[in-house]
Amino acid sequence: MDARLNYFASPTAAKALKHLMSAGKTLKDSPLAAATQELVALRVSQINGCAVCIDMHTKEAAAAGEAPVRLNLVAAWREATVFTEAERAALELAEQGTRVADAAGGVSDEVWARAAKHFDEEQLTALVVLVSFMNTANRLNIIAQQPAGDYEVGQFH
Template sequence: METRLNIFEHMAALKPVFGLAGHLNKSSLEVGLRELINFRISQINGCAYCLDMHGKDARHRGESEQRLYTLSAWRETPFFTDRERAALAFAEAVNKAHVPDAVYEAAKSQFTDAELIDLTIAVSTINIWNRLNITFGNEVGTYQVGQFA
């Protein structure tokens, strides 16, 4: 796909989105967990640019290939912790805009109130990036680890 618009030439419009990422970087949510969420939601939303980016970032931070390869079937694998499972279920539910009580309660058992808010912000933020990258067709494969640090 040819790039329609380089969104990074419009940094003023992106400043609030980078602000959300800055907030999450200061949160108590583990970076590895946030990468799993970013990768999983990008799988669901079909954002190739974000999958490339967050796959590279996750591997750079030590995430295993096995866990990334099986993330779309995380419920059927033994590779994820209870905390990660609660976060993934919660993230998927938030992404659908419907969080059943059982999913909420499971997440509440693993996360503080502030972390639940931050999980919701994390899902919302990756959704913004997914929509921007899908809409404007940023070139998949061009991302370098740390490019936006």
């Protein structure tokens, strides 16, 4: 499978992606726990069906020491006992923030309150930006049909 576009061959796209990747680096350095970031990135990518991001975030999380059972259960986090209450709140917010068309008003007050119970304002901001960032990255990859499977840990860091 070949990608429809090579974003890096376009001066405009390459410049935009440079800024997008810089934003991703800023998020990595935020006070939101790295494990939470990878779980959220993986879940958003699963919902959107972005194979290349699922590949990337599964490999990055595993390389950072994430337990295989947790990676395998992200898609079914509600029924899994391996996630903390904070991670569950982040995953719930990520799902509602990704599926905004499914619910009038986007993220419910109840979901927001659960997240706010576990994360301070800086962490919540990072979480919201991460969800938005992942949705953007997913859409770029899906539209251009970026192939998955060849990602190497650290490739975009």
